[in-house]
Amino acid sequence: MNLGPGKEFDRIRAIISRIADVLPEHEPLGDDCALLPVGGTTLALSIDVSLEDVHFRTAWLDFKEIGFRAAGAALSDLAAEGASPLGVLVSLGVPPQSGTKTDPAVEIMEGVAAMCAQVGAKVLGGDMARSEKYVIDVCVIGRAEQPVRRSGAREGDSLWVTGYLGGAALALDKLRNGERPSKPLRDRYARPEPRIAAGRWLAAHGGGATAMIDISDGLSQDVQHLAAASGVGIEIELERIPCWEGVQAIAAVASGEEFELLVTMPPPPAFGDAGVSSFRTATGVALTRIGTCVRGGGVRLLDHGKPVPLPPGFDHFA
Amino acid sequence: MNLGPGKEFDRIRAIISRIADVLPEHEPLGDDCALLPVGGTTLALSIDVSLEDVHFRTAWLDFKEIGFRAAGAALSDLAAEGASPLGVLVSLGVPPQSGTKTDPAVEIMEGVAAMCAQVGAKVLGGDMARSEKYVIDVCVIGRAEQPVRRSGAREGDSLWVTGYLGGAALALDKLRNGERPSKPLRDRYARPEPRIAAGRWLAAHGGGATAMIDISDGLSQDVQHLAAASGVGIEIELERIPCWEGVQAIAAVASGEEFELLVTMPPPPAFGDAGVSSFRTATGVALTRIGTCVRGGGVRLLDHGKPVPLPPGFDHFA
Numbered sequence: 001m002n003l004g005p006g007k008e009f010d011r012i013r014a015i016i017s018r019i020a021d022v023l024p025e026h027e028p029l030g031d032d033c034a035l036l037p038v039g040g041t042t043l044a045l046s047i048d049v050s051l052e053d054v055h056f057r058t059a060w061l062d063f064k065e066i067g068f069r070a071a072g073a074a075l076s077d078l079a080a081e082g083a084s085p086l087g088v089l090v091s092l093g094v095p096p097q098s099g100t101k102t103d104p105a106v107e108i109m110e111g112v113a114a115m116c117a118q119v120g121a122k123v124l125g126g127d128m129a130r131s132e133k134y135v136i137d138v139c140v141i142g143r144a145e146q147p148v149r150r151s152g153a154r155e156g157d158s159l160w161v162t163g164y165l166g167g168a169a170l171a172l173d174k175l176r177n178g179e180r181p182s183k184p185l186r187d188r189y190a191r192p193e194p195r196i197a198a199g200r201w202l203a204a205h206g207g208g209a210t211a212m213i214d215i216s217d218g219l220s221q222d223v224q225h226l227a228a229a230s231g232v233g234i235e236i237e238l239e240r241i242p243c244w245e246g247v248q249a250i251a252a253v254a255s256g257e258e259f260e261l262l263v264t265m266p267p268p269p270a271f272g273d274a275g276v277s278s279f280r281t282a283t284g285v286a287l288t289r290i291g292t293c294v295r296g297g298g299v300r301l302l303d304h305g306k307p308v309p310l311p312p313g314f315d316h317f318a
Numbered sequence: 319m320n321l322g323p324g325k326e327f328d329r330i331r332a333i334i335s336r337i338a339d340v341l342p343e344h345e346p347l348g349d350d351c352a353l354l355p356v357g358g359t360t361l362a363l364s365i366d367v368s369l370e371d372v373h374f375r376t377a378w379l380d381f382k383e384i385g386f387r388a389a390g391a392a393l394s395d396l397a398a399e400g401a402s403p404l405g406v407l408v409s410l411g412v413p414p415q416s417g418t419k420t421d422p423a424v425e426i427m428e429g430v431a432a433m434c435a436q437v438g439a440k441v442l443g444g445d446m447a448r449s450e451k452y453v454i455d456v457c458v459i460g461r462a463e464q465p466v467r468r469s470g471a472r473e474g475d476s477l478w479v480t481g482y483l484g485g486a487a488l489a490l491d492k493l494r495n496g497e498r499p500s501k502p503l504r505d506r507y508a509r510p511e512p513r514i515a516a517g518r519w520l521a522a523h524g525g526g527a528t529a530m531i532d533i534s535d536g537l538s539q540d541v542q543h544l545a546a547a548s549g550v551g552i553e554i555e556l557e558r559i560p561c562w563e564g565v566q567a568i569a570a571v572a573s574g575e576e577f578e579l580l581v582t583m584p585p586p587p588a589f590g591d592a593g594v595s596s597f598r599t600a601t602g603v604a605l606t607r608i609g610t611c612v613r614g615g616g617v618r619l620l621d622h623g624k625p626v627p628l629p630p631g632f633d634h635f636a
Contacts, residue, residue, distance in 0.1 A: 011415065018424055019428060019441055023441060024405070039356060039358050045459065046445075047444060091367035091409075113337035124342060129369050137367065
């Protein structure tokens with residue numbers, strides 16, 4: 001497996017080297033999803049943990065939003081594989097229920113259910129245990145007809161990103177400072193929309209995405225995983241980054257908690273202006289070309305042609 | 319869904335009633351596993367969370383044991399469905415790594431891998447985040463050729479349990495009191511063996527198990543779920559309970575953290591002495607008849623024919 005740099009990924013690399021005998025053959029651990037062939041179907045599986053005071057604070061989000069957000073973050077991994085959701089399993093750690101108030105566990109699961117209803121997923125099962133702090137862990141299972149890994153980008157492919165970046169970090173900054181972000185801005189953090197339809201479209205059209213990843217740890221970090229897994233270099237043109245209103249391009253590149261897709265597509269004529277137009281019509285989501293895959297390795301960020309340092313993304317253990 | 323009594327199950331019932339629109343049709347949430355038909359295969363899925371200071375203490379178990387135990391507990395749900403494991407996905411919450419010491423995250427995953435190797439499961443994926451307390455959440459996926467639910471027990475079926483009960487609770491008592499349990503006793507808590515082969519055998523032989531559940535919350539509690547789901551009454555003969563050495567029968571009935579199977583089988587001639595003998599030869603595991611399914615509902619515990627109160631099982635929120 002080839003992952004980008006970072007302490008979190010050093011720990012993951014150490015784990016992988018020690019449990020090699022129980023890893024699936026021919027399956028690169030470290031992709032957004034594991035792929036499991038079952039009777040003519042390829043299943044895509046992923047798990048995503050959300051912890052109180054790490055991924056969210058109860059002062060910032062209500063319990064429905066906490067559930068919605070945790071499920072959306074997990075389902076984003078299916079989107080990045082070009083997969084269609086089938087269902088989720090959810091483990092909850094919750095404090096004992098106090099009095100006759102509405103049960104936070106029920107509200108969290110209502111949020112999970114609302115997210116699932118949007119993408120056609122079922123709640124297949126769960127577990128619940130007593131915990132001082134809230135824990136929500138969501139395992140997602142989907143069907144991947146044309147799975148897209150991180151590893152297929154080739155020299156000459158163009159690099160694209162969905163949506164507008166930087167809103168999630170800006171919303172978080174405002175919440176941390178005790179400000180009240182506008183509803184659309186707050187929703188970028190509180191109610192992320194996994195790009196399921198976008199991922200499926202990109203897997204199936206325009207020659208087919210060659211590599212895809214979601215940018216939940218920030219574009220600057222996740223692009224390094226894609227480059228490392230594919231064995232290509234990547235040049236990003238900073239001035240092309242689609243920014244959320246009021247966000248600087250360099251902040252948009254660093255912003256974590258973005259559940260947009262970073263994708264490499266074959267060069268024109270396979271995928272060009274007509275493809276972008278079809279994509280927007282089909283999904284209602286913006287798609288912007290921000291760079292190119294080149295020979296070599298690593299990621300270079302260019303501001304009007306001049307190299308600038310790549311900002312750090314989110315590392316749980318930095 | 320029909321679950322037995324308890325505050326934990328009241329919360330689960332409240333969740334289920336509020337998210338009914340995203341539950342799978344014809345699928346009773348609350349079984350050990352969810353069943354998902356994919357192609358011509360039936361997948362069995364379950365998720366099981368282990369929390370520091372709730373399910374384990376780092377003073378009692380080393381990190382490999384913590385991982386082994388968490389994976390074994392999750393795989394036990396596949397055993398209770400009569401399913402064969404395919405793989406696991408694991409979310410870890412772990413503190414930042416201190417210095418150059420062995421990384422607990424690596425050791426936990428070595429334990430998970432050792433458990434998986436025993437039952438032929440692969441580690442398909444995972445997630446890791448910073449957490450003050452250790453969190454291990456394991457989602458298991460298996461194949462169920464002849465899935466056994468909790469709901470199929472019928473009047474006249476006999477009730478059986480695998481193994482010897484009460485060792486896990488006795489080991490925990492000793493650990494809590496600062497004593498050192500013997501290696502075999504300690505292993506009943508620290509290294510539970512999911513009864514995968516036993517579950518598959520019982521699903522496929524002797525007329526086929528009519529209902530099955532693992533007794534991780536204690537026999538006294540889990541038998542109530544089985545009775546409620548099947549719509550039968552159950553009479554248990556206390557003097558028949560197979561006890562771990564030095565454990566009283568009533569303590570064995572209450573002992574949680576037991577990863578044995580409680581199973582109902584058709585009455586003789588479909589399943590009798592010859593069946594028990596074949597089972598023991600095939601699996602090396604003890605199987606003891608402890609009761610009978612009767613008309614009506616609820617569970618009655620009889621000590622040489624005289625009713626005695628059913629001890630409470632483990633409730634996370636009691």
